[in-house]
Amino acid sequence: MRPGSLSTKFDVSLFETGRLSEMIRRFGAWHGMPEDTIFVVNLSLDELVTNIVVHGGQGDLQVHEIMLRIRTEKDKVSIEIEDDGRAFNPLDAPEPDLSASLMDREPGGLGIHLARTLMDQIFYQRVGQRNLLTLTKRVQRASATAAS
Amino acid sequence: MTIVNLGGDVDSVSASELETRIMSLLDGGVKNLLIDCSHLTYINSAGLRVFLLAAKQLSTEGALAFCGLVPNVRLVFETIGFDRILTIYLDRATALSSMNTAATSAD
Structure with a gap:
């Protein structure tokens, strides 16, 4: 993939997930991200952002903004999702009984299970008054696979 | 046998429209439903929830099946184990011959 980065802010609305998908597809295509990687990154972000919109606020601690930072390197996509809602770790959700x-x-729990399974790594941290999710997806370049 | 062609993207917003349409079919008495996903390019957990609800409702008296899953959509089904609890056919022709046979032998 071509190295690059994108940083953007979303309103707290399910309608934003359409814009998120469009953005990931364009960013991915421009940076040479394989189609199947674009799909799983898009799906994982859709699920995690939807989860923040639906569950991220409680009482006085509402979510006001969701920040997304995505970075491509040669063989890796790194993503950070940050919000200012209540302390909320989506990875605490029980695993669905498959x-x-x-x-x-x-x-319940299908969206988080999808993100957890389709990404290589997901970490949650509470940083000050914000929730930070860090995601990684490794990408095997087709040409490198053929050569090795 | 009722066939639904599901195309494009099913996301958190369009899933509620999908739910309304599928449930109105079931409320209208549809018992055998085939959802052709040949042109479905994207689905998230909100849409998968609708499939689960419909499958549960039809499981006692009827049948719900899917066909034509593109590789990305198939991956999603497999990741959440839906390939084990839902009926999935390779394509519409296979689905129709299998479901018609099943319907006949059930009579």
């Missing part, structure tokens, strides 16, 4: 039968499957 072995349950259809009638016992619950719809």
